[in-house]
Amino acid sequence: MFSSADKVAGQGVGSAYKELINLLKERLSDKFEIKINDYGRSDLSHYHTIDPQFYLSTFSKKRGRKIGYVHFLPETLEGSIKLPEPAKSIFYKYVINFYKRMDQIVVVNPTFIDKLVAHGLDRKKIKYIPNFVSTENFYEKSAEEKKAFRKKIGVPEDKFIVFGDGQVQERKGIDDFYKLAKGNPDIQFIWAGGFSFGKITDGYDRYKDMIDNAPKNMKFTGIVDRNELVDYYNACDLFLLPSYDELFPMSVLEAFACGAPVLLRDLDLYRAIIYGYYQPARNYSDMNDFINKAAAHRDILKAFKKKSREATEQYSEDNLSKIWYEFYTDQYKIAKRDK
Structure with a gap:
């Protein structure tokens, strides 16, 4: 896992990242060895954020099969952050280039698939997996x-x-x-x-x-x-x-x-x-x-x-743990086949 999502408080990307990490550690730790921001050799590298150091790491053969998590597109940043030109255009191109460096893309909403294709990504490499939350942390109180x-x-x-x-x-x-x-x-x-x-x-x-x-x-x-x-x-x-x-x-x-x-x-x-x-x-x-x-x-x-x-x-943890298990297992098989 490669992420800096939990460094900025109050944003959904960090919440989604934490939920997935907790799910994997609690329910699938016997299936996968999970490391966070570790640049050692791995079968799969799942990028949750688009940090420049992560982008550079995608050129290393140690990264195995690269998975990109799409939480936003350039157009969705409008009305969120204000950047002057030409920094804005450069950053937007960087976002898409980061996604294009991936072997597999995961979106949390199926409506993003067509938008990514319009940006030049291969539809066959894009998969929809919804977000979820832990009912241990969010539940009805008395x-x-x-x-x-x-x-x-x-x-x-x-x-x-x-x-x-x-x-x-x-x-x-x-x-x-x-x-x-x-x-x-x-x-x-x-x-x-x-x-x-x-x-x-x-x-x-x-x-x-x-x-x-x-x-x-x-x-x-x-x-x-x-x-x-x-x-x-x-x-x-x-x-x-x-x-x-x-x-x-x-x-x-x-x-x-x-x-x-x-x-x-x-x-x-x-x-x-x-x-x-x-x-x-x-x-x-x-x-x-x-x-x-x-x-x-x-x-x-x-x-x-x-x-x-x-x-x-x-959108329960039980359902999503099965989906993520099947997804990572399939990605591992593809990585081994390609290798």
């Missing part, structure tokens, strides 16, 4: 535990809470989330996340001002450790991710695992992977209508809690 956490963060027991998390950036739809909070002063809105990329975050000054001048019913927690996020998912009445662009957001899987009803912007990529498990919304107006309907008639959320539990079964 009513008493939920009540205690609400008291801890200063939110009344009967207050309707809309919770979202992710980096504070335009791509995440944070503007709509903020607008919803301003338009619904009787509802508590909480956003867990911050500026993982610091001042190079696109729109940093505007969002910093937004955080500093948030209305009373809008809380920005900053970056929250994953071990603490489980409390927010459990305490909320509704999880909302208004992103304009995602792959397979870990936050949605985490919300599902905690039994939280989920409201999402209606994106093609969601229809491909989790259709039927969430309430779709085309725009701000749809989000606002559903939030107000749910706040007034909370019983309608019971059906969505059931859908979240069903989604968690679909």
Whole structure:
């Protein structure tokens, strides 16, 4: 495994990486010998991030069969980070060149396959494997535990809470989330996340001002450790991710695992992977209508809690451990055949 994903807090890539490493160590350690950022000889080298030193290592014969994990494409970085030209063009070309250095590509959303092909990659070398989360870390808590956490963060027991998390950036739809909070002063809105990329975050000054001048019913927690996020998912009445662009957001899987009803912007990529498990919304107006309907008639959320539990079964560790075992075993066979 080659990764620096856990060096930057508050981003989904790091969460997905940690989940996979834990899964392999806990369930498949007797099948594979796993090393992390070790440049010794290996049968398979799985690259989770696109660090320059990792790119250089792909030219070594010690790396065996090279597997690349695609968590983003150049176009998905728009609205996330702000780079001046020509640095932007150079970086975007580097991203695609890194992927082209791989013998096998893994995507977490099938909608990315055509986009990678359009960038010049071989469709036959691309495989879809979904993300997942550990139900040991993300799970439904008791009513008493939920009540205690609400008291801890200063939110009344009967207050309707809309919770979202992710980096504070335009791509995440944070503007709509903020607008919803301003338009619904009787509802508590909480956003867990911050500026993982610091001042190079696109729109940093505007969002910093937004955080500093948030209305009373809008809380920005900053970056929250994953071990603490489980409390927010459990305490909320509704999880909302208004992103304009995602792959397979870990936050949605985490919300599902905690039994939280989920409201999402209606994106093609969601229809491909989790259709039927969430309430779709085309725009701000749809989000606002559903939030107000749910706040007034909370019983309608019971059906969505059931859908979240069903989604968690679909993307369980048991299912994904089998998929990853078969994938790595097949890649090993190909590596030995080619050798």
